[in-house]
Amino acid sequence: MFKYLMKRFVISILTLFVLITVVWILVRLVPGDPFIGEKVTPQIKLNMIRYYGFDQPLYRQYLIYLRNLLKGDLGYSLKYRNVTVNKILADSFPYSASLGIRSLLFALVGGILLGTTAAFNRGRFLDYFCIIIAIIGVSVPDFILGYLLQFVFGIRLKWLPVAQWQGIKYTILPVIGLGTYTLAMISRLMRTNMLEVLQQDYIKTAKSKGLSTLKIILKHQLRNAIIPVITVLGPTTAAILTGTFVIESIFSIPGMGKYYVTAVQNLDYSLILGMTIFYGFFLVVANAIVDLLYGIIDPRIRIY
């Protein structure tokens, strides 16, 4: 177990290093520079380039970046003056994470329930109902769903606040907006897997022991059906936790999503890199957790 974790750790560090290097090179390859949009004289621009060290040879810039990164310093944002990337992340991540965790829970619980219900009522009304929800959830884009939720529940029915992030009531609509796609995906996976597991011989064995249906579902079916769901959960968790541009903008939530998009638009080298590294870190950790979970759920695929 320890050996596996160590190996995993080293591989993760290498992955992150490759990610950092590739993104570092890619942002520099984008035409233009971070100050192209500024209305400044050539002299001031030259000063700025010198100030941020962009006049130095590229390999030196890269080495300096890596050295700072090792100290945990992601540098200053080039767009937001005198604000470090660390500060931006520290300020915005809690909002994104809070929204993300809720959405994830909503999607997971809802998806598993919906998929299981559908599987058990195969070919009946409830099944079609669940399938329709799943299809709508997968096919309606979040920018439409978000506005629709605002319009119906916020403006027309006035049940819930339209936007912002100031308490539990404010979280409901954005959580639904963000989680629905994942919920639909999970419910479809769950339905297929439950039906597949239902055909397995060991379910018949369980039944022949005289177990109740609920026990068969909980002890025999769910555990075998949930593995593909765990697989998609890895990348999804990373994506949802680190902020989403659309839902955060629609509901004016001060999360990371906005910064990510504007950083790319402004060619804010250090912010793009910082965000990407942060996201990459989450992805690597989430995938490692998924791999460990596999082993716990199904001993046959235990890798350590």
Next chain:
Amino acid sequence: MIVERLLEINDLHFSFLTYGGEVKAVRGISFQVKQGEKVALVGESGSGKSVTAQCILKLNPEPPGFLKKGSILFDGQNITEMNEKGMRKIRGHDIGMIFQDPLTSLNPTMKVGEQITEGLLSHHGFSRKNARKRAYEMLKMVGIADYEKRFKQYPYQFSGGMKQRVMIAIALIHSPRLLIADEPTTSLDVTIEAQILDLMDNLQQNLKTAIILITHDLGVVARLCERVLVIYGGKIVEAGDIDNIYYQAKHPYTWGLLKSIPRLDHQKSKKLGSIEGTPPDLFEPPAGCPFAARCQYAMRVCYQEEPAFFPITAGHQVACWLLHPDAPESAKSTNLGVF
């Protein structure tokens, strides 16, 4: 009071509704099993033997399956009219079942011990400790060494034969009065098959459990059973004690089955017998004898009218027109010549 007849199946009809129509899998099967009796249901794939067995525990998926007609009395209770809750008390408790493929019949994500004890925990209110003790006993009884360690292992750490032993332990842990073994050795190799059959035979003698053995292999039947029911096309075509079936078989289908057993005392040049043709279409079962189309002795009447199932000696019944007094002598005198 001990009921002499443990299980009584009367005129069982079971069908499956599919897109293609109604598959009449079981078409009027009747038989009885006495306390402690060892009965074999023999027939080829698709003859309805597994469906019959699963009707006893109501394990056939419903829908698409449904009971058309008939009754199953277990210990005087009518199982066909019982609800899920009542069935749950019988399953595992009074009737245990072993399935065909031990490789897939155990849940891969659960420890073996847990799978053995969960029936006890839910049925009898056993404490965890007592259930484990009982499981150890069972594992020892089915011949699994190192059972305390094995108890904590997962199915993938067991071989095929060991898994079938575990299945037997699961099926017998409540000391049921009836054990249904649905082709318990089909997916095992021959040496393991012999071990498993010996094990079942020993356990049967100790526990006095009645056994219904489902198989297509008459060689397996000879080792274990006292009475044989030969099923074809969803009907019983011949029933009798083991000697009746092996030495005085009267139905051409039984002859065919007997001919298709490989034998050591045969010369190499002799070809192993086979039954030409395919089983009847169960969407539209033939009006007459289901075997008529494949029977080399078939007469006109065989296609038109169903032969009655009637006794020829005590404990030996056959459904075949050849036994009618008007049948031509040439066909009647034909015999196997293998015994």
